[in-house]
Amino acid sequence: MRYLPHTPEEITSMLNVVGIKDLEALFSIIPGDCRRHEDMELPGPFTEWELTDKMSAMAETIGTSPEYKVFIGAGSYQHHIPSTVTYLLQRSEFSTSYTPYQPEMSQGTLQGLYEYQTLISRLLGMETANASLYDGASALAEALLMAIRITRRKKVALSTLIHPLHRQVVKTYFEPTDYEIVELPRLENGLTDPSSVTEIEDLAAVAIQSPNFFGCIEDLGAFGESALKNSALFVTSFTEALAYGLLKNPGSMGADIVCGEGQSLGIPCSYGGPGLGIFATKMKHVRNMPGRLVGQTTDVEGRRGFVLTLATREQHIRREKATSNICTNNSLCAMAAAMYMASLGGTGMHQLALLNHDKSEYLKKALRESGFKIPFESPTFNEFVVVSKAGFEKTYEQLLGKKIVAGLPLVSFYPDLVDHYLFCVTETISKEEIDILVREVKA
Amino acid sequence: MKEFLGARGLVLNEPLLWEKGKKGRMGFSLPRRDVESSPLHKDLTNEGPDIPDQSEMDVVRHYTRLSQWNFGVDTGMYPLGSCTMKYNPKVNERLAALPGFAGAHPMLPHQLSQGALRLIKELEGLLSEITGMDAVTLQPAAGAQGELTGMLLMHAYHKSQGSVRSKIIIPDTAHGTNPSSAALCGYKPVPIKSNEEGILSGDVVAQVMDEETAGIMVTNPNTLGLFEENIRNIAEIVHSKGGLVYCDGANMNAVMGIVHMGKIGVDILHLNLHKTFSTPHGGGGPGSGPVCVKAQLEPFLPVPRVVKKKGQYIFSEKFPESIGKVQAFFGNFGVMLKAYAYIMSMGSDNLKKASQLAVLNANYIKEKLKDIYHLPYDRPCMHECVFTDKFLKANKATTLDLAKGLMDYGFHPPTIYFPLVVNGAIMIEPTETECKEDIDLLIEALKVLADEALKDPASLQEAPKKTKVRRLDETTAARQPCLTG
Numbered sequence: 017m018r019y020l021p022h023t024p025e026e027i028t029s030m031l032n033v034v035g036i037k038d039l040e041a042l043f044s045i046i047p048g049d050c051r052r053h054e055d056m057e058l059p060g061p062f063t064e065w066e067l068t069d070k071m072s073a074m075a076e077t078i079g080t081s082p083e084y085k086v087f088i089g090a091g092s093y094q095h096h097i098p099s100t101v102t103y104l105l106q107r108s109e110f111s112t113s114y115t116p117y118q119p120e121m122s123q124g125t126l127q128g129l130y131e132y133q134t135l136i137s138r139l140l141g142m143e144t145a146n147a148s149l150y151d152g153a154s155a156l157a158e159a160l161l162m163a164i165r166i167t168r169r170k171k172v173a174l175s176t177l178i179h180p181l182h183r184q185v186v187k188t189y190f191e192p193t194d195y196e197i198v199e200l201p202r203l204e205n206g207l208t209d210p211s212s213v214t215e216i217e218d219l220a221a222v223a224i225q226s227p228n229f230f231g232c233i234e235d236l237g238a239f240g241e242s243a244l245k246n247s248a249l250f251v252t253s254f255t256e257a258l259a260y261g262l263l264k265n266p267g268s269m270g271a272d273i274v275c276g277e278g279q280s281l282g283i284p285c286s287y288g289g290p291g292l293g294i295f296a297t298k299m300k301h302v303r304n305m306p307g308r309l310v311g312q313t314t315d316v317e318g319r320r321g322f323v324l325t326l327a328t329r330e331q332h333i334r335r336e337k338a339t340s341n342i343c344t345n346n347s348l349c350a351m352a353a354a355m356y357m358a359s360l361g362g363t364g365m366h367q368l369a370l371l372n373h374d375k376s377e378y379l380k381k382a383l384r385e386s387g388f389k390i391p392f393e394s395p396t397f398n399e400f401v402v403v404s405k406a407g408f409e410k411t412y413e414q415l416l417g418k419k420i421v422a423g424l425p426l427v428s429f430y431p432d433l434v435d436h437y438l439f440c441v442t443e444t445i446s447k448e449e450i451d452i453l454v455r456e457v458k459a
Numbered sequence: 460m461k462e463f464l465g466a467r468g469l470v471l472n473e474p475l476l477w478e479k480g481k482k483g484r485m486g487f488s489l490p491r492r493d494v495e496s497s498p499l500h501k502d503l504t505n506e507g508p509d510i511p512d513q514s515e516m517d518v519v520r521h522y523t524r525l526s527q528w529n530f531g532v533d534t535g536m537y538p539l540g541s542c543t544m545k546y547n548p549k550v551n552e553r554l555a556a557l558p559g560f561a562g563a564h565p566m567l568p569h570q571l572s573q574g575a576l577r578l579i580k581e582l583e584g585l586l587s588e589i590t591g592m593d594a595v596t597l598q599p600a601a602g603a604q605g606e607l608t609g610m611l612l613m614h615a616y617h618k619s620q621g622s623v624r625s626k627i628i629i630p631d632t633a634h635g636t637n638p639s640s641a642a643l644c645g646y647k648p649v650p651i652k653s654n655e656e657g658i659l660s661g662d663v664v665a666q667v668m669d670e671e672t673a674g675i676m677v678t679n680p681n682t683l684g685l686f687e688e689n690i691r692n693i694a695e696i697v698h699s700k701g702g703l704v705y706c707d708g709a710n711m712n713a714v715m716g717i718v719h720m721g722k723i724g725v726d727i728l729h730l731n732l733h734k735t736f737s738t739p740h741g742g743g744g745p746g747s748g749p750v751c752v753k754a755q756l757e758p759f760l761p762v763p764r765v766v767k768k769k770g771q772y773i774f775s776e777k778f779p780e781s782i783g784k785v786q787a788f789f790g791n792f793g794v795m796l797k798a799y800a801y802i803m804s805m806g807s808d809n810l811k812k813a814s815q816l817a818v819l820n821a822n823y824i825k826e827k828l829k830d831i832y833h834l835p836y837d838r839p840c841m842h843e844c845v846f847t848d849k850f851l852k853a854n855k856a857t858t859l860d861l862a863k864g865l866m867d868y869g870f871h872p873p874t875i876y877f878p879l880v881v882n883g884a885i886m887i888e889p890t891e892t893e894c895k896e897d898i899d900l901l902i903e904a905l906k907v908l909a910d911e912a913l914k915d916p917a918s919l920q921e922a923p924k925k926t927k928v929r930r931l932d933e934t935t936a937a938r939q940p941c942l943t944g
Contacts, residue, residue, distance in 0.1 A: 019891075027816075031819070033823055043818070047688055049691060050723045062804060067550065072557060092566070104522040110531070113532075113537075118866070118871065150601065153784070191783065264502075286793040287789065310942070316929050331635035341603045343634075343636050344601040344746040347742045349745055362507040366507030368487075370496070374492075
C-alpha cells in the first residue's frame with residue numbers, strides 16, 4: 017500500500033528495538049474482551065484508477081452546472097470561482113498544516129488569517145472578526161450564546177425570516193438550556209415586523225438576517241435602534257456574503273455582532289459543506305467572542321509576525337468556562353474567502369454584486385410579465401419569491417427532465433406559503449439561460 | 460553525523476494585502492453584463508467595500524510567498540500528538556473536486572442528488588463497520604461539534620427516560636473541548652484523576668458515579684497514548700447507575716481493526732475524519748466529526764437522515780425524537796468524500812496495518828528516547844508517546860526550547876504542555892505514514908537537542924534561528940490586541 021512505507025525488514029528491526037516478536041504483540045495490553053476478533057468487512061482496496069471510475073460515476077449522477085441550470089440559492093450560492101483561488105488553495109503548505117500553534121512555522125496561515133479578519137471586518141463594517149467558525153448556522157447560534165453571556169439575559173428574539181435551517185440549528189443548541197427564543201413575525205412586504213421588538217422585555221439579542229430568506233433587504237437601522245432601546249445586542253446575519261459588495265454594511269446600522277455564511281466567497285457549494293462561518297463584532301466584546309483570533313506582534317528581532325492570541329477565552333485554557341467549545345474551525349475556507357476577496361478587490365465585489373442584483377431583477381420582471389405574482393414587494397438582492405401560476409407543480413417536474421431546477425418550493429419551510437417558490441440568479445447564469453427558463457414556464 | 464533537513468533558503472518578504480494594490484487593478488474575470496442595469500435605491504447601497512484592488516499576478520505571488528512561510532505534512536514530519544498528522548492522499552483531493560460533487564447544490568431534489576446521498580449512506584456504513592457501532596451521523600463539522608452532538612444525544616436520551624441529570628465525569632487527561640462541550644449542555648464536569656499507570660480505574664469512577672450524573676466522557680486511547688484497559692468495568696459502573704459512556708475517538712488511529720468499540724461499553728463515539736481518515740487539516744479546518752452510536756441512541760441522531768425508499772435514496776426528517784440539526788445542511792460533505800476515498804483505497808487489511816504501524820512507530824520512538832527523555836509512564840503505548848523535560852531539572856532550558864529547537868532541524872514540534880497532568884509534556888505522534896529513516900532522523904535530532912539543552916541552554920533558548928520569523932512576543936499580542944489592519 018503506497019501510504020504505508022515500512023518494508024518487512026524495517027518492521028522486524030523496529031520490533032526488535034521494542035522487544036517484541038510481531039505486530040500483534042503491540043496490543044497485548046488490550047484485554048481480550050475489548051479486542052476485535054473478526055476482520056472488518058470493508059470493500060476494497062481499490063486502485064487509484066478503480067476508485068476514480070467508481071467515484072466519478074457517483075458524481076455524474078448529480079445535477080450540476082453547466083449541464084443543469086439550478087435557480088436555487090437559499091443559503092448556498094453558485095458563483096464563479098477564479099482558477100487562481102482553486103490553485104492557490106491547493107498549495108499544500110496551507111492545506112496540510114495544522115492549527116498554527118507554532119507560529120514560527122505557520123506565518124503563511126497566520127498572516128493569511130489576519131488578512132481575512134481584516135477584509136471581513138471591512139466588508140461588514142465591524143471592528144474585528146474571528147478566524148472562522150463552521151458555517152452560518154452554527155455562527156448564529158454562537159452569536160446568540162455570546163449575547164446571552166454579555167447581557168446575562170436569557171431571551172433572544174429571532175426573525176422568522178432568518179434561514180429556517182439556521183433557526184433549527186439555534187433551536188438544537190438551545191434545547192438543553194433554559195434560554196428562550198421569541199420569533200419575530202413577518203409583514204406583507206416580506207420584511208420582519210419591527211413593531212414587535214420593543215414590547216419584549218429582558219432581551220439578550222435581536223437577530224435579523226439581511227438579505228433575509230426571501231431575498232428581501234431588511235431595514236437593519238430600525239432594528240438596531242430598537243435593540244439599543246431594549247439594551248439588547250443587535251445580531252445581524254446573512255447567507256449571501258456577496259450582497260455586502262453592494263449593500264450598506266451592518267456595522268453602519270448599529271450591529272453589535274454580525275454572523276453569516278461565507279460560502280459565496282470562493283467556496284464551492286459542495287452539497288452544503290464545508291462552508292464558512294463568518295463572525296465579527298466590536299472590540300469591546302472581543303473577550304467574549306468564540307473562535308480563534310490572530311493578532312499582530314513582533315519577533316525578538318523586531319520583525320512583524322502573527323500569532324494566535326486571546327487564547328484565555330478558549331477551551332484548551334478555560335475548559336468548561338470557555339466562550340465556545342470550538343477548536344478546529346474552517347481555516348482553509350477562510351483563506352479561500354480572503355483569496356477571493358483579494359482577487360475581486362472592492363471594485364470587483366461591487367460590480368459583481370451589481371450584476372447579481374441586475375440579473376435577478378431581469379428574471380423577476382420576466383416572471384412577473386409571464387403571469388407569476390411577486391408577493392413581497394421589498395427590494396431584493398439576488399433571490400426573490402414568486403407565487404406560481406396554476407399547474408406549475410407539473411411544469412416544475414417537467415423542467416427537471418429538461419435539466420432546469422426552477423426555484424425552491426417554500427411550503428416545506430413555511431406551510432402557509434403554498435405555491436411560493438424562491439428563485440436565485442447569480443452571475444453564473446446568462447441572459448439566454450434566463451430567457452429559456454421564462455419561455456419554458458410560459459409554455 | 461546525519462544530515463538534518465533544516466537548512467537556510469531564500470524566503471521572500473511579502474507585505475500585507477492592503478499595503479499593495481492600486482485602485483483600478485483587477486484580478487478577476489468579470490462575467491459579461493448581458494442585462495440592463497436596474498439600480499437599487501441609494502439609501503440601501505454602498506460604493507463597494509474598502510478592499511484593495513490587485514492584479515491576478517499580485518494575488519498569486521502574495522499567496523505563493525505566504526505559503527512558503529508555512530510547514531505542512533507535505534513539507535516534512537509533523538509529529539503533533541493527538542492530531543494524527545498523517546499523509547493526505549492527493550487522489551482524495553482530486554475526487555472531492557469532481558464537478559458533480561463540488562458543484563452540487565444542497566437543496567437539489569433527491570432525484571438529482573443520488574450520488575451524494577449514496578455516498579453519505581455508504582460512508583456511514585463504513586464507519587459503523589470500522590468502529591463496531593450501530594448507527595452514524597456525519598453532520599458534525601469537527602471533533603468539538605461531534606462532542607457537542609454526543610452531549611445533546613445524551614441529554615435527549617436521559618430526557619426520554621424521564622431523568623434529569625446535571626453532572627458528567629471527565630478525566631483530568633481530557634482535551635479541553637470535552638468539558639466545554641459538556642458545559643454547553645448544562646452539565647457540570649466532575650473531574651477524576653487517572654491512576655499511577657496513567658489510566659482510569661473503576662474505583663474512582665464508582666466513587667463519583669450516581670443517578671444525577673449523565674455519564675462519562677473518556678478518551679480511548681487516552682491523551683497519554685495509553686489504552687484505557689478498565690473501560691469495560693468503567694462502562695458497567697456507569698451503566699449500572701443509568702449513565703452513558705461517551706468516547707472521544709480522536710485517537711482511533713491506534714485501534715482500527717484492533718478494538719471493537721461497540722463491545723467495550725461505549726454508547727457514543729466521535730471520530731475525526733481529519734485525523735484518522737487522512738483528510739487534510741487545512742491549517743485549522745475544515746474537519747468533520749461523525750458521531751457513532753449504539754442502537755438505543757439512534758432515534759436521537761440529527762436530521763435529515765438518508766434512507767432508501769423504492770430503490771432511491773432520500774433525506775428523511777421523520778425522526779420525532781431527533782435532537783435536530785447542528786449544521787445548516789448535511790455536514791462537511793467535501794471532507795466526507797476524502798475520507799470515503801481513503802477507506803476505499805485502504806480496505807480492511809491496510810486500515811488495520813495502518814494502526815499497527817502507527818503504534819509500532821510510537822513504541823519505537825519511546826524505546827529509543829526513554830533513556831534520555833523522562834518517560835512518566837513506562838509501559839507499552841498506543842499511537843503516541845509522552846515524554847517530559849524533567850531530565851533538564853534545574854537547567855534553564857525547557858520543553859518549549861526543545862520544541863523551538865526542533866524547527867531548525869526541519870521538523871514540526873510535537874504537542875507540548877499537554878496533557879496537563881504531566882509537567883512539561885512532549886507528546887509525539889509519528890503516524891504510520893512516516894518511514895523508519897525519517898523517524899530515525901527525528902530521534903537523532905531530539906538526542907542532539909537534549910544534549911544541547913544540557914550543555915548550552917542559552918543557545919537553545921535562541922531557537923529557532925532558521926525560520927522566517929523567530930520567537931514572537933505573545934504577551935504583547937494578548938495585552939494590546941491588534942486583530943485587524
